[in-house]
Amino acid sequence: MSSDEQGPASGAEPPAGAQPQTGTDAPAGTDAPAGDQVAAGEQPPAGGPRGRSFVDGLTTANPGTVTALAIMLSLVAGGLIIVFSDETVLGTFSYLFSRPSDAVSAIWSSVGGAYGALFKGAFIDVETLRQALAGETAWYRVFRPISETLTNAAPLILTGLSFTLAFRSGLINIGGNGQAIMGAIVAGMAGFWLHLPPVLHLLVALLGGLIGGAAWGFVPGLLKARTGAHEVIVTIMLNYIALNFLVWLVIQEGVQRPGRNDAISKLVDDNAQLWPLAGDNLRVHAGILLALVAAVGVAWLLRRSTLGFEMRAVGSNPDAARTAGMSIGRTYVAAMALAGGLSGLGGATILLGTAHSLTPAVIGETGFDGITVALLGRGKPLGTVLAGLLFGALRAGAVRMQGAAGVPVDLVMILQALIVLFIAAPALVKTVFRLRAERGAAAGLAAARGW
Amino acid sequence: MTTLHLDEVAESTTARGFWTRSRKAGAMYLLLGAFAALVFGALAPGGEVARFTLSENSEGLAVEVPAKLGAVLLGVLCAAVGVALLTRLAAHHFGWATAVAIGAFLLSFLCWQVAGDFMPLVRTASGTLFFALPIVLGSLGGLFCERAGVINIAIEGQLLMGAFGGALIGSVAGSVWLGLVGAAFGGLLIGALLAVFAIRYLVDQIVLGVVLYVLALGLTGYLYERVMQTEQATFNNPGTFREFAIPYLSDIPVIGPVLFEANVFLYIALALVTVVYFALFHTRWGLRVRAVGEHPAAADTVGIRVQWVRYRNVMYGGMIAGIGGAFFTIGSTGGFVKGMTNGQGFIALAALIFGRWSPTGALAAAVLFGFANQLQDYLRLIDSPIDSQFLAMLPYIATIFAVAGLVGKVRPPAANGQPYVKG
Numbered sequence: 001m002s003s004d005e006q007g008p009a010s011g012a013e014p015p016a017g018a019q020p021q022t023g024t025d026a027p028a029g030t031d032a033p034a035g036d037q038v039a040a041g042e043q044p045p046a047g048g049p050r051g052r053s054f055v056d057g058l059t060t061a062n063p064g065t066v067t068a069l070a071i072m073l074s075l076v077a078g079g080l081i082i083v084f085s086d087e088t089v090l091g092t093f094s095y096l097f098s099r100p101s102d103a104v105s106a107i108w109s110s111v112g113g114a115y116g117a118l119f120k121g122a123f124i125d126v127e128t129l130r131q132a133l134a135g136e137t138a139w140y141r142v143f144r145p146i147s148e149t150l151t152n153a154a155p156l157i158l159t160g161l162s163f164t165l166a167f168r169s170g171l172i173n174i175g176g177n178g179q180a181i182m183g184a185i186v187a188g189m190a191g192f193w194l195h196l197p198p199v200l201h202l203l204v205a206l207l208g209g210l211i212g213g214a215a216w217g218f219v220p221g222l223l224k225a226r227t228g229a230h231e232v233i234v235t236i237m238l239n240y241i242a243l244n245f246l247v248w249l250v251i252q253e254g255v256q257r258p259g260r261n262d263a264i265s266k267l268v269d270d271n272a273q274l275w276p277l278a279g280d281n282l283r284v285h286a287g288i289l290l291a292l293v294a295a296v297g298v299a300w301l302l303r304r305s306t307l308g309f310e311m312r313a314v315g316s317n318p319d320a321a322r323t324a325g326m327s328i329g330r331t332y333v334a335a336m337a338l339a340g341g342l343s344g345l346g347g348a349t350i351l352l353g354t355a356h357s358l359t360p361a362v363i364g365e366t367g368f369d370g371i372t373v374a375l376l377g378r379g380k381p382l383g384t385v386l387a388g389l390l391f392g393a394l395r396a397g398a399v400r401m402q403g404a405a406g407v408p409v410d411l412v413m414i415l416q417a418l419i420v421l422f423i424a425a426p427a428l429v430k431t432v433f434r435l436r437a438e439r440g441a442a443a444g445l446a447a448a449r450g451w
Numbered sequence: 452m453t454t455l456h457l458d459e460v461a462e463s464t465t466a467r468g469f470w471t472r473s474r475k476a477g478a479m480y481l482l483l484g485a486f487a488a489l490v491f492g493a494l495a496p497g498g499e500v501a502r503f504t505l506s507e508n509s510e511g512l513a514v515e516v517p518a519k520l521g522a523v524l525l526g527v528l529c530a531a532v533g534v535a536l537l538t539r540l541a542a543h544h545f546g547w548a549t550a551v552a553i554g555a556f557l558l559s560f561l562c563w564q565v566a567g568d569f570m571p572l573v574r575t576a577s578g579t580l581f582f583a584l585p586i587v588l589g590s591l592g593g594l595f596c597e598r599a600g601v602i603n604i605a606i607e608g609q610l611l612m613g614a615f616g617g618a619l620i621g622s623v624a625g626s627v628w629l630g631l632v633g634a635a636f637g638g639l640l641i642g643a644l645l646a647v648f649a650i651r652y653l654v655d656q657i658v659l660g661v662v663l664y665v666l667a668l669g670l671t672g673y674l675y676e677r678v679m680q681t682e683q684a685t686f687n688n689p690g691t692f693r694e695f696a697i698p699y700l701s702d703i704p705v706i707g708p709v710l711f712e713a714n715v716f717l718y719i720a721l722a723l724v725t726v727v728y729f730a731l732f733h734t735r736w737g738l739r740v741r742a743v744g745e746h747p748a749a750a751d752t753v754g755i756r757v758q759w760v761r762y763r764n765v766m767y768g769g770m771i772a773g774i775g776g777a778f779f780t781i782g783s784t785g786g787f788v789k790g791m792t793n794g795q796g797f798i799a800l801a802a803l804i805f806g807r808w809s810p811t812g813a814l815a816a817a818v819l820f821g822f823a824n825q826l827q828d829y830l831r832l833i834d835s836p837i838d839s840q841f842l843a844m845l846p847y848i849a850t851i852f853a854v855a856g857l858v859g860k861v862r863p864p865a866a867n868g869q870p871y872v873k874g
Binding site: 223238239 | 604644648652653654655657658659661662663664665666668669670672673674675676677678794797798800801804838840841843844847848850851854855856
């Protein structure tokens with residue numbers, strides 16, 4: 001990725017309130033004001049970061065600082081939630097003033113225990129490493145946390161890229177879930193109905209996932225282009241249509257696993273499963289490589305290809321793009337189909353990588369998680385990869401956290417939502433930490449648009 | 452079917468002059484009616500009778516329709532309405548024509564399904580309202596926000612928080628009424644976050660809605676596991692509202708048991724729809740809210756405090772949706788279960804859009820969607836060959852058709868989703 005792609009979104013952007021409805025007769029439902037800030041990263045940084053000192057960079061509200069502080073704030077908020085739902089800690093509050101040390105140590109062990117387990121489950125457990133060095137345990141156990149993190153990250157990155165790609169074209173794709181479901185369905189059917197030689201079968205199944213998702217993304221794109229139907233509404237509705245279709249499909253004869261009465265499909269062939277990357281003891285599979293390739297592909301598409309240029313142009317300013325002779329409708333359709341394809345691939349990696357059979361809950365909320373991933377990644381492919389890795393790590397660690405510290409995995413969803421909330425409202429983080437405003441005041445995700 | 456309608460769109464874009472809203476709808480009813488008459492008519496067994504009883508069971512008065520003939524005739528009626536719209540005979544009665552066409556289509560379908568069996572209309576109507584209640588309340592919650600120009604796709608989150616708050620407070624306080632207050636508070640929490648981040652921090656409201664949904668999902672799931680699951684008896688045992696029969700009115704046949712012998716939520720919902728309808732369209736307050744949603748700059752010029760109206764409305768909306776969420780716990784089953792709203796909040800959003808951002812429209816849409824739910828239960832009961840999942844898709848498909856302008860394009864408040872900054 002080139003350097004200006006990663007440049008801070010500090011350019012000569014309009015301030016946060018640049019899109020208020022100022023009272024001119026803007027027609028209802030146009031997305032005209034949508035894009036200016038979406039394409040923020042493209043604008044050359046004003047002033048240039050070179051002239052600034054390191055401390056300056058830390059104390060102004062630039063994206064890096066805001067992201068770091070947002071994650072920190074969320075962890076603090078999560079800590080508060082842990083503390084106030086822990087009976088042992090609440091018990092010490094009753095005699096807080098006579099022996100405050102009890103409360104402090106209880107809080108420390110409660111929060112520290114939870115976050116410690118989260119870290120151990122996501123990255124590395126020093127104790128396991130020591131045992132492995134002493135030859136007391138197998139080495140794969142040392143790498144299990146990393147393996148779990150990468151396994152969880154793969155579909156998150158793909159659904160995140162899906163949202164990113166649409167977002168850069170001025171579209172909000174809430175349909176990641178439905179597209180992932182359709183991708184998983186087609187990949188699954190290719191996986192257990194076809195019987196092909198090793199590499200070919202996997203490729204066919206992945207292609208099926210891509211096509212299934214793309215078809216589900218194509219519909220809202222086409223409706224938007226032809227009738228102006230808002231993609232947010234259509235994609236939300238398509239999510240549930242896909243979910244109901246999945247629930248129906250898995251109990252049909254020929255799909256349902258023989259001998260089972262519950263809603264579960266046949267297993268996909270071994271040939272169609274994503275290759276394990278680190279032996280049979282670890283779950284990590286080739287899906288993460290696929291996700292990285294897809295990220296590079298999206299970055300290339302957006303920065304180097306004609307279609308990508310059109311997408312960014314339409315996303316920034318549809319009227320100008322139309323004037324320049326681009327077809328807005330065609331771009332919308334292409335963007336939504338591609339975004340759907342990425343989500344579909346995400347669904348396919350879940351199915352071919354870990355689940356291996358269709359169930360109604362196989363996708364869960366991965367599409368919605370992808371939205372938070374993309375928002376944390378600030379609409380950039382590289383950012384999306386990093387955000388996907390972070391949220392993948394949170395997920396991996398949460399399982400351990402629940403086991404070791406009794407803190408439910410749902411805490412991760414809270415953290416995820418809070419991080420994105422704080423990032424979406426840089427002004428809030430700025431106020432909390434008394435950061436100085438950056439010149440030109442980055443508006444972050446405060447892009448406003450109507451239905 | 453879908454491709455066919457897409458073709459229609461293609462035509463409509465080339466010849467917009469001829470294909471007015473009512474003509475497009477007419478063409479669709481014609482096709483639906485023809486489909487009903489041919490397919491439902493062919494599938495309905497000859498000689499069998501479809502009985503619609505006016506009671507809770509197979510007893511009592513009943514309307515008996517010869518299945519095959521009924522399916523064909525009702526399909527023809529639907530098609531005839533379509534033709535009337537196409538030839539502009541009925542263009543001035545679009546609303547009625549739509550109601551008759553959709554009703555005839557549904558009845559034609561029922562003639563086929565009920566053939567040789569019976570359908571208890573009172574129970575069907577009660578069940579429809581039962582399913583429609585959280586949808587209506589959720590829609591009204593969304594309506595409050597969107598009429599003032601704040602998009603709310605976090606309705607699902609508000610319902611969840613309401614369901615959770617109702618169960619928790621109801622259990623701890625030992626009173627379902629206090630549970631209702633707790634539910635309103637739960638919805639208010641999400642509403643307040645929506646308001647602050649959308650109005651004060653100008654965050655994109657669609658993105659915000661998704662994030663708040665994830666937050667509500669995480670928060671209720673976390674607290675459920677941490678607090679409720681271990682001590683169900685203390686924290687997740689709120690009891691439920693008893694059915695409340697209004698004296699005299701509940702004795703009216705058919706209507707009485709459906710409308711006047713029901714859950715308190717039905718009375719709340721009907722009262723709210725009425726109040727909100729009159730408040731929104733016939734009071735100064737309503738005019739101000741609509742002005743803020745349509746043209747905040749103009750509203751500001753005449754001295755309406757735009758931001759204040761928005762804050763207040765978004766919070767009211769949150770409370771109403773929260774009360775709607777309470778229906779899932781203290782209104783029906785009692786205890787809270789993770790993710791129990793199960794997409795009903797998004798159906799509420801669909802009803803809001805399908806009902807064209809009006810309280811009565813939302814009610815009608817919610818009843819239609821509630822009927823789709825009830826029909827699923829009924830068809831499962833009579834072992835119908837129609838799989839319930841396809842019926843479950845109907846509300847979503849209908850909404851897509853509505854926003855795509857196939858049945859008359861819906862138009863949101865003009866300033867919906869756009870923050871207002873004085874200047």
